[in-house]
Amino acid sequence: MATIYKTLTSNDVASTRTLLHEAIPITGTIISGTYRDGGASVALGNENNIKNYSHAMFQSVYDYPYLSSSANHIFDLTVGYATSSAHNNTSDTSFHDKKVNTYNQMAQVLMGYDHTGSLRLFDKDGDLTGGGKIKEALFVNFSRLLVKDEIKKGSFSMQFGTASSFSIPFGTTGVEAEYLKVGDTSGSSKYKVNSPAGEYGILYQQSPHTPADPYGLIFYQAGIVVLNLSGTNLTGSKTNNGLADRHNTRALMDTAGSDTMDLLTGSFSQEANANAWRNRVANISFNNTVELNSTVYFCRANHNEFNYSANPTYITGSKIRVKNVSTDSPVSYVTTVGLYSADNELLAVAKLSEPLKKDPSNEITLRVRLDY
Numbered sequence: 001m002a003t004i005y006k007t008l009t010s011n012d013v014a015s016t017r018t019l020l021h022e023a024i025p026i027t028g029t030i031i032s033g034t035y036r037d038g039g040a041s042v043a044l045g046n047e048n049n050i051k052n053y054s055h056a057m058f059q060s061v062y063d064y065p066y067l068s069s070s071a072n073h074i075f076d077l078t079v080g081y082a083t084s085s086a087h088n089n090t091s092d093t094s095f096h097d098k099k100v101n102t103y104n105q106m107a108q109v110l111m112g113y114d115h116t117g118s119l120r121l122f123d124k125d126g127d128l129t130g131g132g133k134i135k136e137a138l139f140v141n142f143s144r145l146l147v148k149d150e151i152k153k154g155s156f157s158m159q160f161g162t163a164s165s166f167s168i169p170f171g172t173t174g175v176e177a178e179y180l181k182v183g184d185t186s187g188s189s190k191y192k193v194n195s196p197a198g199e200y201g202i203l204y205q206q207s208p209h210t211p212a213d214p215y216g217l218i219f220y221q222a223g224i225v226v227l228n229l230s231g232t233n234l235t236g237s238k239t240n241n242g243l244a245d246r247h248n249t250r251a252l253m254d255t256a257g258s259d260t261m262d263l264l265t266g267s268f269s270q271e272a273n274a275n276a277w278r279n280r281v282a283n284i285s286f287n288n289t290v291e292l293n294s295t296v297y298f299c300r301a302n303h304n305e306f307n308y309s310a311n312p313t314y315i316t317g318s319k320i321r322v323k324n325v326s327t328d329s330p331v332s333y334v335t336t337v338g339l340y341s342a343d344n345e346l347l348a349v350a351k352l353s354e355p356l357k358k359d360p361s362n363e364i365t366l367r368v369r370l371d372y
Helices: 028-032 096-110 270-278
Strands: 013-027 059-062 073-081 136-142 157-161 179-183 192-195 198-207 216-219 224-228 281-301 332-340 346-358 364-371
Touching (some): 059 270, 073 270, 096 224, 096 270, 281 332, 346 364
Antiparallel strands (some): 059 073, 157 179, 179 198, 192 198, 216 224, 281 364, 332 346
């Protein structure tokens, strides 16, 4: 007799969870150089892969000219500061409100509110109990296409050029001292969980030396990096308005190598801030994470099961095609496994790469995996 259906029990079903990681390298040439038609004579912000908006509140970076259907969104850039920042000057009417609103919006999503209902500022060490706050920040919002489910903890690094010349941000000698590298070295074990947006880590300087002051935060599930624009000396003064260079004397957020160019004030757009920052990015790298959930069904055919076929071609006349004489053992060839619901509706089909011979002398276990 042909066995067509067999009920699976809980012992036949297993669930697994696997984390897959992909390395994501982003070079500085894509961010600020590759698509500058006309070379260095083309102003930052006019590259074909940089999308600017009429509101000038943020800037989008693509890996290819953004009008092309082949372009992939890499990240968005914007800048904001808190109302308690030294840069908060209501007389700078052009972009003051936009920068304050940007900071408040990002803080609301990533840091939330305290027990009094007050908006939490970004905290340098993540303990939220006091200490230094990040009141001026550059936000790098990575595309979900790159981040997937989250950024892998401990894998993020970002390298900046710190030479004094804006036109030659990485220096001319090529020594390590012309660069500043930050990353979440301890992110895999010392991440924080007190954010409404999920887990986040602290960004520290990795080279050429490692001071104690944090450089920013990275929110793993949100895929957002918050860079502290107050610099390593954390003065908050208007003449030191960015991540300081190796001598802590020059701001990275400048446009022409001028220390007095105060881009963080409301007089300059977030678009101008993004251009200045992109000019000094050497590379960014991290590993993304994809959570793969699987259900495995062990479909077992015992020695006395599935030895006959219900296929009409299995019989010719009154004889089974695969039997030479009536005393031969029945034989079938398994080619397909179907998974059915309780009311016999076909839900999934698995095809074997080649037919498997089944007769009373053997048993078969087929492992069917559904990924989602």
